[in-house]
Amino acid sequence: MNSYEETYDLVTSHVREAAILESIQELLEWDERTKMPAAGGNYRADQAAYVAGLEHRKQTDPRLGEWLTELAESPLAADQSGDTGTVIRHLRREYDKQTRKPQKLVEELTRAAVEGQQIWAAARKANNFAAFQPILEKMVDLKKQEAAALGFETTPYDPLLDDYEPGESTENIAHVLSNLRDALVPLVQAIAESGQRPDVSILERTYPADAQESFGKQAAAAICFDFTAGRLDSTDHPFCCMLGPNDVRLTTRYDEHWFSDCFFSILHEAGHGIYDQGLPAEHYGLPTGEYVSLGIHESQSRLWENQVGRSRAFWEHFFPSAQQAFPQALGDVTREAFYGAINDVRPSLIRVEADEVTYNLHILIRFELEKALLEDQLSVADLPGAWDEKYMHYLGVASPTADDGVLQDVHWSAGLFGYFPTYALGNLYSAQFFGQAQEDLGDLDAQFRRGEFSNLREWLREKIHRHGKRYSAAELAERITGKPLSHQALIQQLSVKYGELYGL
Structure with missing residues (x-):
């Protein structure tokens, strides 16, 4: 040697x-x-x-x-x-x-x-x-100190963003999100003007927590999350964490009168967990055994949650099992009515409950607010008012209470400034990756109808998981799809899906 x-x-x-x-x-x-x-x-x-x-x-x-x-x-x-x-x-x-x-x-x-x-x-x-304001003020001050210690040329947001998206810039993020916003707004407007409204009360019937847990674990296992190397627990704000090779923890929360909150958070966190379980265990602790960026990590969770879990083909397979799990809630419901309900599009207050069309507007609000806090353009004391103003401007809604407004997310309390944009990047990457997977693997819908998800999991493992940090997020997107990051794939997928649902 x-x-x-x-x-x-x-x-x-x-x-x-x-x-x-x-x-x-x-x-x-x-x-x-x-x-x-x-x-x-x-x-x-x-x-x-x-x-x-x-x-x-x-x-x-x-x-x-x-x-x-x-x-x-x-x-x-x-x-x-x-x-x-x-x-x-x-x-x-x-x-x-x-x-x-x-x-x-x-x-x-x-x-x-x-x-x-x-x-x-x-x-x-x-x-x-x-009651939260003093500790948030302290956290904002500490994050400013961290940004100053790391150094920056343009904005203190840059070095904090780099923790989650290495090599990315605030300027580029703002550009990407503005392009996405400009394409989303007319789609949201067209859906609102369609006059069609699914019956979401279907999802507000009684769904016992124990049945939600059992059904959610069944679905997570079906899409290839390995419960021999992971587990599911409850928490206030769902998350996934990796404690080491063969130990990935998923969490969710239960609302017995809102089906989507628990089920789709389980699929979402399972997507994160599948990525963690796909990283080379022999390289644990080294960059070759670590995820690329949070945007790429989020692409995996959003892909399984949205492109797969909210698809018609997924429910052509799973809806009979859902009716068995929740006979009182779904016994008289058709599959198409259920599919429409879980894909309802309307402006809402809660980010984690938002539909996949309006979701990124929630992210844009948080990005603009936390950037303003760090750049001394907004004080913590004025944050609730600024929050409500932006929600009214972007989504036309405002919460009468802080728990459904400025207090709804755990991120700022944990010092995760620069984290929120990765959710939007994840949506963009997931659309590009899924589109390429459809080209490479053939008729994915037919596979989902048969309850077959392993081909997609193996494709993701081969294209993304096994590489660790060998490539940057931008390089990975280019290698897999031959195209740079863009809003176009996501807008195309949303336009086709919701054009059909809402007769656009």
């Missing part, structure tokens, strides 16, 4: 230890949001901050910087998309970012995120933004 290989082994051993610490962080967060008693929040913040400090010291160890400097000019780095080249390239980039952040700031951000999520949950339950 030559000296470069020995150094490379030191690097991989070091970062795998950091990955263990990260997985402990994930476990602490999963427990906090699913099982931990409310009174445990203060000490959990101390635990999380301590582990975050250990992880940051590991990530910024000067020895790691020396090793990576040595490897950067070595033959192991020559092929930037090869195993060793991918690892060296991404670790060097991440090391440079982490060493710019003071450890005290990292620990403060972690502590504030734990406290913030606890305060947010209580404030949302009490419909009391004033």
